[in-house]
Amino acid sequence: MTSKSSNPTNYLKLSGVYTCPVCRYGKIAALPLMDDAFGCEFCHHIFTANLETQVLKMADSQLPLAWHWNGKTWQGAHRKGVELGWGYGIAGIAFVVLPPTLIGVAAYLFPPVPGDPLSWLPVFWTMLAFLLHLSCLGWLMVEYYQFPVFAYLRAMGQRLVSR
Ligand SMILES: [Zn+2]
Known part of the structure; x- marks a missing residue:
């Protein structure tokens, strides 16, 4: 722009x-x-x-x-003009991706017994870990970049609708 x-x-x-x-x-x-x-x-x-x-x-x-x-x-x-380097970006991505990956890998290595009523749990847990960490990162972005993620997404939605 x-x-x-x-x-x-x-x-x-x-x-x-x-x-x-x-x-x-x-x-x-x-x-x-x-x-x-x-x-x-x-x-x-x-x-x-x-x-x-x-x-x-x-x-x-x-x-x-x-x-x-x-x-x-x-x-x-x-x-105050201090740019966060790419290291923070990598750390942020790792923070979101790693925990659910570990849970997913553990669930893959030790699969639940077929027919177990709790067999949905590892998948659910993986999704939950991903979403929780993603929302943490969203909050951090608001704090550090002063970037209102949700207001921006709402405006983006408006823009799509108004087309
Ligand atoms: Zn505006």
Whole structure:
């Protein structure tokens, strides 16, 4: 996504138009009659801007989400420019994939007796471990990247429906 060069938006300002940090699809612009408030035309989330610190906060969410405008894109304000390296990505994937894999392998090596009423348990347990770890990772993404996973998914759904 490239910002139009005819509209310099190196700084967060009330007259500027920015990509929405939630849906990453719509544009946010200052709301009329409201001080320092921005609204997204697409997902309709409301934000408050602190022009001194150049920080945008999500105003209509329980999550304490805040972003820093770096001239091109939004960065999680809590991150303070520190990029998480690929090692964290690998660790995250391992965290989600490894436990269910171990359970699955154990269930494969020691298969339940056929006809056992609990023979569904290993499969169920594998699925449960996968989902639990995946939701943990989702929460971590919200925390570290200031990326509202669920609001984004909802906006993506809206986008598909509105086609
Ligand atoms: Zn939006």
